[in-house]
Structure formats: structure tokens, C-alpha cells
Amino acid sequence: xxxxxxxxxxxxxxxxxxxxxxxxxxxxxxxxxxxxxxxxxxxxxxxxxxxxxxxxxxxxxxxxxxxxxxxxxxxxxxxxxxxxxxxxxxxxxxxxxxxxxxxxxxxxxxxxxxxxxxxxxxxxxxxxxxx
Numbered sequence: 001x002x003x004x005x006x007x008x009x010x011x012x013x014x015x016x017x018x019x020x021x022x023x024x025x026x027x028x029x030x031x032x033x034x035x036x037x038x039x040x041x042x043x044x045x046x047x048x049x050x051x052x053x054x055x056x057x058x059x060x061x062x063x064x065x066x067x068x069x070x071x072x073x074x075x076x077x078x079x080x081x082x083x084x085x086x087x088x089x090x091x092x093x094x095x096x097x098x099x100x101x102x103x104x105x106x107x108x109x110x111x112x113x114x115x116x117x118x119x120x121x122x123x124x125x126x127x128x129x130x131x
Contacts, residue, residue: 067121082100
């Protein structure tokens with residue numbers, strides 16, 4: 001049976017897109033990530049990055065990054081975090097790095113764009129910002 005070269009090209013394109021979609025949907029927990037994904041800048045200030053496939057939607061990448069920051073927050077003994085100073089690089093993969101400030105104890109008053117680390121890890125419905 002002979003196949004049309006054009007059909008072979010279309011099949012190859014579909015296969016590559018399917019594989020890229022699979023790679024884009026996997027979250028790597030902080031504990032399994034390499035040491036270069038978190039850098040401590042000060043006592044409660046960190047630089048955190050997350051890298052995904054170039055085919056990953058920005059919204060998905062943002063969820064992965066918030067989850068990684070929540071894991072860091074709880075690992076270091078804090079309760080809340082705030083994301084600032086974002087840097088995005090897109091090429092063959094997508095890399096987003098954020099500066100993260102961690103907070104302990106009761107919810108700080110007057111801090112905008114604050115996330116509760118436990119709520120972020122509990123799931124999407126409870127991961128909204130606390131303003």
C-alpha cells in the first residue's frame with residue numbers, strides 16, 4: 001500500500017503536536033526539580049522559576065509557578081506568598097521566573113496580590129488571591 005507524501009507529512013505533524021501536548025501537561029513538584037529552580041535572595045525573599053514546553057498555555061504555566069511557590073512557602077515554614085518582578089523567556093521552551101516574598105502567621109494587612117499557600121495546593125477553586 002502506497003501512501004501519499006502529503007498524508008505522511010500531515011500524520012507526522014499530528015504526532016508531534018500530540019507528543020508536545022503530553023509534555024505540556026505534566027507538573028514537576030519542587031522536591032523533584034533541580035536545585036537551580038529556587039534561589040534565596042534574603043531571609044523571606046526567593047527567586048523561583050518554572051520551565052515548560054513552548055506549547056504550554058500561559059495560564060497553565062502560571063498555575064504551575066503558583067504551585068511551586070506554594071510548595072516553597074510551606075517547605076520554608078511560611079503561610080502566604082506574594083509574586084513580583086516577573087521575567088518570561090519563550091523559545092523552544094517557556095521559562096518564567098518570579099521574585100517571591102514569603103509571610104508567616106496571620107494574613108498580613110495591606111499586602112496586595114497575596115496567596116495562601118495551603119489554598120493554592122488544595123486546588124484551583126481555592127487558589128484565588130487574597131486581597
